[in-house]
Amino acid sequence: MGNALPPPAYGVVCDIDVQGHPPIRQKARRTPLRSLGKLYELLKGLLTARLVSFSDSPWASPIVIVLKKNGIDIRLCIDYKRVNAITAIIEYAMPLVDDLLTEMEAYLWFCSLDAASGFWAVMMTRRARKISAFVCALGHFEWLRMPFGLKNAPMIYQRTIDNALRGFVQPKGGWANFSEKMRLAETAEAEDKAGVTEASVSPNEAPRTKFEADRALSTTESAVASLVKSPLADMYSSGEPDESSLVPVLDRRSVVDDICFGSETFEACLATLDRLLSRFRECRISVSFSNSLFVQRKVGFLCHDVSAAGIAPDAKKAAAVTELSFPASKKGVQSFLGALNYYSRFIQDFAVYGAALYQLKDADFEPGGDLSAASQSFAMLQQRIRDAPILRHFDRGKDVHVTLFANEWALSSTLMQEHEGKLHPVRFCGRVLKDADMNYHPAEKEVLALLLVLKVCYTQLVGKSIRVYTRFSTLEWVHKSKTLFGRATQFAVLLSPWHLVVERVKEKDCVFAQLLQAGLTSFVDLDESLASVAPPSKGSANVRLDPHLLYARLPTSYSGHVLSFDVSAKTETHGGYGSCSWILRKLPEWTIVIAVSAYLEATTVNLAEYAGMNNGVSAALGLAITDLVIVGDSRLAMQQSLGVIACRKETLMTQLNHHRELVAKLRLVK
Template sequence: MLNTEDVEIAEIPVYHHESGDLFAEDIEQHMAVLPEMSATTEEVTIEDIQIGDPDVPLTTDQQRLRSLIWKSRHLLMGKGNALPPAARGAICDIDVGGAAPIVQRVRPVAPKYREKLSDLIKGLLAAKIVQPSTSPWASPIVVIIKKNGVDIRLCIDYRRANQLTRLMVYPMPLISDLLEDLDKALWYCSLDMASGFWVVEMTERAKLISAFVTPFGLFEWLRMPFGLKNAPQIYQRLVDNALYGYLKIGQRSASDGPIDVFKDGEPETDRRPSILGRRSYIDDILIPATSWGSLYTKVERLLEACDKWNLSISLTKSFWGCRKVDYLGHRVSMDGLEAQPKNLESLVNIPFPSTLRAMQSFLGSLNYYRRFIEDFAVYAAVLYELRESDFFEIGRSQLAAGDECSNEGRWTEAKVAFTMLKAKIATAPMLKHFDPDRSPVIVVYASKWAVSAALIQEYDGVYHPVTFTSRTLKPNELNYGMVEKEVLALLRVLDVCYTTLASREITVLTRHSTLAWLMQSRGLNGRLGRWAALLSNWTMEVKKCERGEEEILGMLAASITPRGEVEEMLIAISPRKDCRLKISMSPPTVETDEELLVASFDGSARIKKKGGSFSAVIWKLPEWTIVAAESRYVHDLTVNEAEYNGLLLCFELLADLDRGRVILCGDSSLVIRQMRGEIDCKAPGLQLLRHKALEKLQSWPSHEFLHMKREWNQSADRLASTALQSEKGRTVVAEEDRQDLMTLNRLGELLKPKQDGQLARVTAISRSARRIRHEPEVIQEEIVQRIRIQRIVQAQDEERWIVNLKTYLSGDVLNLDAVEVKMCAKLAPEYEIDENNLLFFCPMAKRESEDRDGLMRLVIPETLQQDFCITITRVWKEAIRVLAEPIRGSDSDFIGEDCFGAFNDMWANVPTVRPGKETR
């Protein structure tokens, strides 16, 4: 433990950190939100104890319970935010190891809010929750303006301190677990512990690290604030110990300071059962009881525990002895669970979000209640597919053409799904508590691109829902048959409800008898064999309804939507999923004598030297002359950050040019695909760079991206490599240097003008890539190449290890099990996916001078390896035939050795690799 008198401020090395761009969504979990404080709370009376229905007179039993609670009135807190007494047995400590203190500068506050900020600080000082500080640490404050535009809320940004804090590992309860075992309860109490985290005292070290800087001075906390990294775990552990009684405070003198029972406590010798038989969720406690006598006993024991550990209860937020209570956003009663969002009205009336963050916030709010929304994943699929680039595009279109285009194309499906989800949360059904004495029944459903299932139980001849679950299908699952998709739905609900359904006999209602055959068959191979093995641990009776779905629906409650109506609604919200092959997006093309700009960029970095360089070259077409070329060097830069900085440098060089058509070229697949919105940007360091690039991109309405290999980007690569070697950038102005870059330029080979008489270029379309007969003279090399690519992609997606590895590389690890993730983690550093979704083997370069892209090897699936060898054999036989004679009809000396040279050139860019034993 560190005491302030032991600290020599002058001798401590201090790290000064300059503040950067701040987004509220990014620091939500790292902010200490400070409410308005008052020195005292209102006095409580016995009439303030809320028992039963407020409109019904109290019974004798209820009066007796109120008297019991009133005996512990010293634990009850009324209205107001006065500081409650400190809890016993828990102390907040912040362990940052040997990290040097971080001092961040005070953030400016608008003059009209300074007086209000001063009043908030005075309230904190009067409540004795903070005190002036001389700490070497300083975290900045964030002033949040309330909706009325006048009042403010004070927050503290603890991101830097939390990054250095060692994580305290403690299991937090799952909300789904806390809502179980309520089927027999008749009475409930919902309690809220007063002031939550503020009952926990701070160690001297924690006080110093929690210091925050304001325009009026430096202050530190005396009690544990919200926003600290380990605050939820510390408080949860305190309440768990109070409810279950693992440790007790040992014998000590009254002069000793606060004690941490988890370090200095003793094992509890009293072996009585736990007070409630269930955990709290931080400061929210639910007390269910099957009888009034049981409820009285539990409340009595809980008050004894609160008195022992000095835990206060908020009287205004606690309800005792009720038939139904609100708990964790749900209304709990003997009849079941209901969704009870606090902001339901605003959630239903919210307009269609205009940004990706707003859409993610909306989906996050609904995801909390997904068990109440039948087919939630089905309706939300099209909304989850939206990317930030989509919102930029629609915003740009609305500015250009008004609101007329707001309902065009893909936005129609998104808005329809958005409206449906709002309607479903407003009319969410009541879910029954799972009754272990009743037989569980599962109804599975599958469509072309999604599966769903409902766990139901029978009450008086009618099946009522217990929970809903659903998900969209992966690309490789879209080709499955309807029965196979129903198996996926069954596996999904068994996984979600595992703890509920384990060791129980289950009835499955289906429209197909094949599912029953799967349960009884032996010797199955492939995925059917794997599914049969997974289902073998369950005791299930599969019933096929003779009259189809109508027989099932005849017994379902009205809250479950008929499948026929669901299929009609799905037509309007179908996401961009298709099991058929698609012709990929062709590279940008230019017209003859078309005037446009081409911007090529590149980035490089060295891990050992902790520095990176980036470059950009602006070309003007049709002459292919250089308008501007520049490179820069920056310390502490990763490769991907260097690539993004190269793109930003392109926009900087383009700033003074006319806003015409521009093609942005780079050899970074990650940057190009993230800018296109094809993959998510999850790295915090890249999110801000991507956000800046998208803002710059808005000023160029006509733009296209082109990803290419490094050998086609030699000009930008040359500039970046030179800057990396010399560790300094330069601006290319000399004509001789520009001529060198023009000599290295190979972009003209990719961006060829369309010649008269050629076929129209192929653009991105959604037709099936079935074999179509063409005359030989009209089959273009580009189309043949794309068909071959699609064939290889399809074959790769049929091998499980390749599919798993692609899934891992795209960041979708939630769909993989632990064994698959472990295997993919070993392979991932040496594999990459290109823009065509082809998997390449890219071994790590042994020397820094080696070009990693030059070592790339195309992964040929086993199903194509024989065809590939036959093709190579045919080419070699033809080469051997012409080896000994010149080309017929030619006067030149072009002989067989030249054929071998041509053959090598033709296959030089198509290296291959076969899967190793560890990947099979």
């Protein structure tokens, strides 16, 4: 249909319920003089196409002029923020992108259809016309067709397309009856318009202003507008069951005006297309021929390339992301992450590599800020979207495999299925750890990664047996044990509906690595390569969380002393007491040199950590030990002593200074 305005869809109207709120009349915002000519042309086109008319409504929302990418043309946007705030929302479930990209494993031929003009195919009720009124430097106008920006517009249009594909209700009297009424109304409107036009060019008439002819057209209510006001116009209010022989057309949903479907054979796909177009003709929904693809091996859908081989990111959009330079502000980083997040399903360990970018602050971009980890993360994410694999369609007939990974700041999981003897990715997912999650044991973090993929891919995985590959035996114990406590009980409850087959993968497992499709990273090798992208630790803007600092790695032949400590403490409401213990061992025999515990009458967890660590160092010095390795699971004392976390509290600063005095007496400390 090109750029022509499509005729209105049958049986649907846009109404706006402001729940009795008095009219909101806002002032027009200033328009730059250089944009005034473009605004006039745009409004003139809308008036000519009968999309808007002049208004005498007590409502008025201001316009916002937005320049298009070419820097010359403008886009008309209306600020409906205050109108939307008082509008009663239509509760209608919108489809999710994840759901729309599934159930395509059997397709060999595809169609991708784009409905013409989208929202403009829906007529407005008289009340909606008045409430939608907008004001600008060139006048006061109201919409005759549903505009963008209204809160309920996506739901109204989605419901229209869903009804066309499924066939729930029809206009009162049937589609053919309403079609005839609309034809008569449009004929009458065309005759009225022709009459006004002839009168407007009479040689005896006085000269008119630019918009006077358009105002004449809008002063009288057209036959189509009268039909829209009638009870016949809204089929959802009448609720008459659809008796069409063409429905249901598809067993899939669309998202607003994008429709994608397919079939195993060319003929079957063509037959479905023919039935769909016949149904759209019946409902009077127009399709944009230039923006649609018919019976192809590969089509574009929701910025993805869909084919029988699987799903890939749109090549042009992915290339645009990879060509960006590192942003100069936090806002620029957020824009980059927003663009990349849409394609996160294609990036293995997206959250692991992106955490340093998520934690950036405005101060980090000032002189002296450390952007080394962020720059490295930025480059690695660009490389990963450049090398993004084709994700296979999920096949319910195949076994499901899941790999898990978690480190100090993020977790990730990979959903895979076997094709030609290799495990191919179906979906990557992950997230940055919350503060509380960071205290979990790595095995518990991997349970969180499993719960995440079960949630994200629920509709695909429900009822399936899932083989899970993990580095720890904890997951199998949590899933099967009958004697659980603490967080393990909660994990067991959440995992109880699922049938899991847990397989532990040892470090450097070559057999498992060979199962993976080329390009997939085996999680057992990840820890070695993540130091450069570690995000800043909480409380410190410039010091990154280095895995080599946080994990003690000693050769098996190491000879020396190792100090370990552990603590516990009650909160003040439960007594405020605690305890600490420290053990000094001699390696390589692991002989216990000293093991001591102490009761602390009034303490906190952080003070108890310092007490255990400092008492252990003092004990080592008392035995004339000069080289010492200190290990512990402390989230504060250890990291403050390393400079990873800033220390600002006076009581802790005293303990930290004491610790520094003690370790200064050692020849070597790690």
